[in-house]
Amino acid sequence: MYELIVIGGGPAGLAAACAAWDRGLRRILIVERDKELGGILNQCIHNGFGLHHFKEELTGPEYAGRFIQLLKQTGVEVRLDTMALDILPDAEGAAVHMVGRASGYRVERTRAIILAMGCRERTRGAIGIPGTRPAGVFTAGAAQRYVNMEGWMPGNRVVILGSGDIGLIMARRMTLEGAKVLACVEVMPYSGGLNRNIVQCLHDYDIPLYLSHTVTDIRGKDRVEQVVVSKVDEKRSPIPGTEMVFDCDTLLLSVGLIPENELSRQAGVEIDPRTNGPEVWQDMETSIPGVFACGNVAHVHDLVDFVTEESQRAGEAAADYVIGRRWEKGAGRPTSDERTIRLKNGDGIGYTLPQRIAVDRVDKLCTVAFRVSRICGPSRIVATDGAGERIAAFNRDRLAPGEMERVALPRVLLEKAAGDVTLSVEEKEGESA
Numbered sequence: 001m002y003e004l005i006v007i008g009g010g011p012a013g014l015a016a017a018c019a020a021w022d023r024g025l026r027r028i029l030i031v032e033r034d035k036e037l038g039g040i041l042n043q044c045i046h047n048g049f050g051l052h053h054f055k056e057e058l059t060g061p062e063y064a065g066r067f068i069q070l071l072k073q074t075g076v077e078v079r080l081d082t083m084a085l086d087i088l089p090d091a092e093g094a095a096v097h098m099v100g101r102a103s104g105y106r107v108e109r110t111r112a113i114i115l116a117m118g119c120r121e122r123t124r125g126a127i128g129i130p131g132t133r134p135a136g137v138f139t140a141g142a143a144q145r146y147v148n149m150e151g152w153m154p155g156n157r158v159v160i161l162g163s164g165d166i167g168l169i170m171a172r173r174m175t176l177e178g179a180k181v182l183a184c185v186e187v188m189p190y191s192g193g194l195n196r197n198i199v200q201c202l203h204d205y206d207i208p209l210y211l212s213h214t215v216t217d218i219r220g221k222d223r224v225e226q227v228v229v230s231k232v233d234e235k236r237s238p239i240p241g242t243e244m245v246f247d248c249d250t251l252l253l254s255v256g257l258i259p260e261n262e263l264s265r266q267a268g269v270e271i272d273p274r275t276n277g278p279e280v281w282q283d284m285e286t287s288i289p290g291v292f293a294c295g296n297v298a299h300v301h302d303l304v305d306f307v308t309e310e311s312q313r314a315g316e317a318a319a320d321y322v323i324g325r326r327w328e329k330g331a332g333r334p335t336s337d338e339r340t341i342r343l344k345n346g347d348g349i350g351y352t353l354p355q356r357i358a359v360d361r362v363d364k365l366c367t368v369a370f371r372v373s374r375i376c377g378p379s380r381i382v383a384t385d386g387a388g389e390r391i392a393a394f395n396r397d398r399l400a401p402g403e404m405e406r407v408a409l410p411r412v413l414l415e416k417a418a419g420d421v422t423l424s425v426e427e428k429e430g431e432s433a
């Protein structure tokens with residue numbers, strides 16, 4: 001019987017397992033379906049990782065390597081090439097069904113679980129691009145793996161649909177590898193990526209960014225030959241007569257990430273439709289006692305440093321749950337006499353995480369991650385209680401949906417709040433971005 005099974009050995013799983021070990025757990029297993037630890041970071045060979053956590057600029061593999069070294073100093077068990085197939089929670093913990101290349105089909109019992117399965121990319125099928133079905137249409141992440149890990153070039157003349165970070169990074173990567181990137185096309189009127197990536201990956205290489213445009217046709221028999229791009233109106237419908245034809249052999253799709261929650265759903269974990277990830281308390285515990293979630297499985301992060309911080313919180317909380325240190329009042333739930341708050345979306349907010357706060361169990365500050373639903377200039381992020389009282393406000397110069405934001409709500413203010421708390425954006429009048 002394990003004390004903790006961590007599903008996924010990416011940055012989230014690694015940080016969570018190390019934190020749980022440091023907090024006193026000794027029987028921990030990481031289950032990873034890939035042949036090595038590190039998750040998606042192994043294919044992110046550009047720099048820019050670790051600025052917050054390590055205060056230095058690392059590549060993805062370097063960042064993962066630091067945590068793999070830390071893990072080696074613990075007694076955490078790792079099973080690679082092993083896929084978790086099912087989680088069956090019960091009164092004593094859970095049974096995790098898994099199948100491994102070397103170990104075969106196994107059922108392992110555990111007191112607690114951390115879900116750290118990351119996310120997957122949306123594909124052509126998910127967004128229904130019209131046209132023929134030739135070779136040469138890749139998700140940007142698959143192309144990143146081919147170029148950076150397998151040493152294959154997916155194509156020579158490239159159009160990228162979607163201006164999320166992976167698309168932007170791949171525009172630069174393909175250019176550096178000798179391909180011609182003809183355009184980056186974005187259906188929204190703003191980019192979905194970090195500002196620093198737009199500058200460093202598109203502007204620095206003179207790659208045009210077409211905002212409010214989308215791909216309306218893919219042409220080609222065996223291989224992509226042309227991609228048609230059209231302008232869209234405010235309802236995101238293509239405008240006839242605005243078509244531009246690009247002669248290219250490759251279309252890369254960077255059209256969104258979906259948290260990988262099939263296992264969570266099967267286990268009965270409540271999923272928040274705003275994040276597509278589990279609903280969590282402030283310590284990352286899901287709706288099932290003893291089941292925690294962190295990293296991209298909970299909500300899509302743009303910076304791995306915040307994945308680490310969140311996952312350490314989950315690892316510590318899972319250890320406290322197993323040891324009974326913090327949750328002795330109840331079996332992993334706030335007791336009925338404890339004050340709980342739901343966090344709600346107000347104007348301009350796309351989601352908040354955590355979704356629920358057990359006020360008595362917040363130490364001093366409760367970190368709330370969120371994304372806005374539109375580009376905003378100088379603004380205030382306002383937290384309002386159920387009686388309409390403003391309990392906290394935070395200034396920001398600029399807000400964009402592509403950048404995850406965080407605020408810290410002090411426990412003393414949460415204690416005073418009446419009812420649930422709503423987070424909203426108030427743009428400051430007369431000031432522009």
Ligand SMILES: Cc1cc2nc3c(=O)[nH]c(=O)nc-3n(C[C@H](O)[C@H](O)[C@H](O)COP(=O)(O)OP(=O)(O)OC[C@H]3O[C@@H](n4cnc5c(N)ncnc54)[C@H](O)[C@@H]3O)c2cc1C
Pocket residue numbers: 007008009010011012013031032033034038039040041044049082083084085116117118119120121140141142144165166169257260263294295296297301302303304305307
């Ligand atoms: C294609 C892609 C490219 C990215 N590029 C960048 C970038 O350039 N810069 C940046 O800052 N961020 C990037 N990100 C964001 C990055 O995902 C996060 O910063 C971080 O890696 C998330 O960590 P994670 O551990 O939650 O997920 P992941 O790194 O995705 O790790 C999840 C792990 O869980 C494993 N797993 C999943 N399901 C199972 C199962 N059932 N059983 C066993 N193992 C399982 C997977 O194999 C994987 O190793 C990228 C994300 C993607 C998807």
